[in-house]
Amino acid sequence: MNLKVVTEYDLKMDISHCVSASVKLKDGEGMLFVVSEGGWCDPGEELFRTKYIKPVWMKMFRNDGTLLWEKEMPEGVLPGIWFCPAIALDMDKDGQDEIYFLNNTGFPFSMLHRKLQRFDAMTGECTGSWPWPMNTFNDRMSLAYRYYLVAGYVHGDPVIVTCQGTYGDMYLQGWNNNMEKRWEIVIKADEFGPKASHVTPVMDINEDGIDELFWGERLISLDDGHEVINLAPDYDGHSDVILPLLDYKTNEWYIYTCREGGEGGGRALESGKQNRVVTFKVDGTKVWGDLEVGHIHTGWAANVLDGYGKICMAMSQHYVPSDSGLEHEIDGVYYYDAFTGEKVDFKLPYPGNEVEPIDMNGDGYHEFICPDGKLLDRFGNEIAAVEGRRMRMGKIINVPGEQLMMQKGSVIQIVADTDAVESEIFKKRYEGPYLTFMQKLMASGYNHAGAHVSCGI
Numbered sequence: 001m002n003l004k005v006v007t008e009y010d011l012k013m014d015i016s017h018c019v020s021a022s023v024k025l026k027d028g029e030g031m032l033f034v035v036s037e038g039g040w041c042d043p044g045e046e047l048f049r050t051k052y053i054k055p056v057w058m059k060m061f062r063n064d065g066t067l068l069w070e071k072e073m074p075e076g077v078l079p080g081i082w083f084c085p086a087i088a089l090d091m092d093k094d095g096q097d098e099i100y101f102l103n104n105t106g107f108p109f110s111m112l113h114r115k116l117q118r119f120d121a122m123t124g125e126c127t128g129s130w131p132w133p134m135n136t137f138n139d140r141m142s143l144a145y146r147y148y149l150v151a152g153y154v155h156g157d158p159v160i161v162t163c164q165g166t167y168g169d170m171y172l173q174g175w176n177n178n179m180e181k182r183w184e185i186v187i188k189a190d191e192f193g194p195k196a197s198h199v200t201p202v203m204d205i206n207e208d209g210i211d212e213l214f215w216g217e218r219l220i221s222l223d224d225g226h227e228v229i230n231l232a233p234d235y236d237g238h239s240d241v242i243l244p245l246l247d248y249k250t251n252e253w254y255i256y257t258c259r260e261g262g263e264g265g266g267r268a269l270e271s272g273k274q275n276r277v278v279t280f281k282v283d284g285t286k287v288w289g290d291l292e293v294g295h296i297h298t299g300w301a302a303n304v305l306d307g308y309g310k311i312c313m314a315m316s317q318h319y320v321p322s323d324s325g326l327e328h329e330i331d332g333v334y335y336y337d338a339f340t341g342e343k344v345d346f347k348l349p350y351p352g353n354e355v356e357p358i359d360m361n362g363d364g365y366h367e368f369i370c371p372d373g374k375l376l377d378r379f380g381n382e383i384a385a386v387e388g389r390r391m392r393m394g395k396i397i398n399v400p401g402e403q404l405m406m407q408k409g410s411v412i413q414i415v416a417d418t419d420a421v422e423s424e425i426f427k428k429r430y431e432g433p434y435l436t437f438m439q440k441l442m443a444s445g446y447n448h449a450g451a452h453v454s455c456g457i
């Protein structure tokens, strides 16, 4: 293992809130940053703060570190994943991604002046602007301002999905590449059934040529918006984490989910005890489940057992009101065999919720990045270390293995193992487009945080 900084981007500003997305350029690769010197803000009534709000910038680089363009966004754009999601996507199929960004040319809570805008990846020129649906106008703030941008493919044609709402009424619209509306669905809050997740995997998990959006435990067809399957019609809450898993031995797909909202039982438990951690088969069969109460706030999957056996981690917590805001109090960290649900005695020097799995050397087993920058092998041995604040992970750029994105001052670095060799298992994980495609959707929802969408499969 030989960890090196393989590329870096000097944002020339203090960096607090920052998300990014990998961008395909006609003659190479680039990186989009949505960044602010101010802290991030959440629309939750008990979480929204004004003290740290500062302007949001978009900055677009080539992956050799050259700045292509930068622009300060209007004052109505609040820093935070829910207010201004961005994705990269080649909608016009000319071989280069466009940048799609939820802009707001009005005041911070304006709905009238919110619009989906398209920017040329090379120049930053705004090449399209469409009104953002005002569906959540009558909702309370926490429900009204939770927006996602998602995308996928239907038999090779790109479809962009605009979404309003996560926990309450939920509105999703699919758009063709001429930005003609292809479909629209509404899932009402009072309709019993699963709500959205904080992460948005998109992949063709039933292998019919049409991508599914994992809208929590509903798999939504990118073709026409219909529910391909509702994995949990008996569950009324939302998932903090949902991710696809592949059993390498049988080539069978599974879906792992960690559910929020179980702190005090509540409505999600009214129809009978619903496990807080569940693994499904794609046809909706529940393979295993565990825990009957708890807000399962984080989770991941990692190849750590001999023979590339996979485990799943789940961290259970509850919120405690503090003098201002809400604190997380951890109730437990659990490890399971991903496909049987058997408890696994897995020990690292840090609790599972403080580490994230990443396969930097490409050998098919996950290493773990720790809060202090240590990289551990699957047995907990320190094998390398990195400096800075961890921002993002996965196959961020096109070099062997998976990489870390780290921040040091105004500079953001990509750290890779220059000795990495991609093994058969690694190649199998990357055989389909999912893990690389999700790197374009990183600046939407909580896809950027941790290993949520880079550890799957």
Ligand SMILES: [Ca+2]
Pocket (backbone or CB within 6 Å): 089, 090, 091, 092, 093, 094, 095, 096, 097, 098
């Ligand atoms: Ca294009």
Ligand SMILES: [Ca+2]
Pocket (backbone or CB within 6 Å): 203, 204, 205, 206, 207, 208, 209, 210, 211, 212
């Ligand atoms: Ca499909």
Ligand SMILES: [Ca+2]
Pocket (backbone or CB within 6 Å): 358, 359, 360, 361, 362, 363, 364, 365, 366, 367
């Ligand atoms: Ca590895």
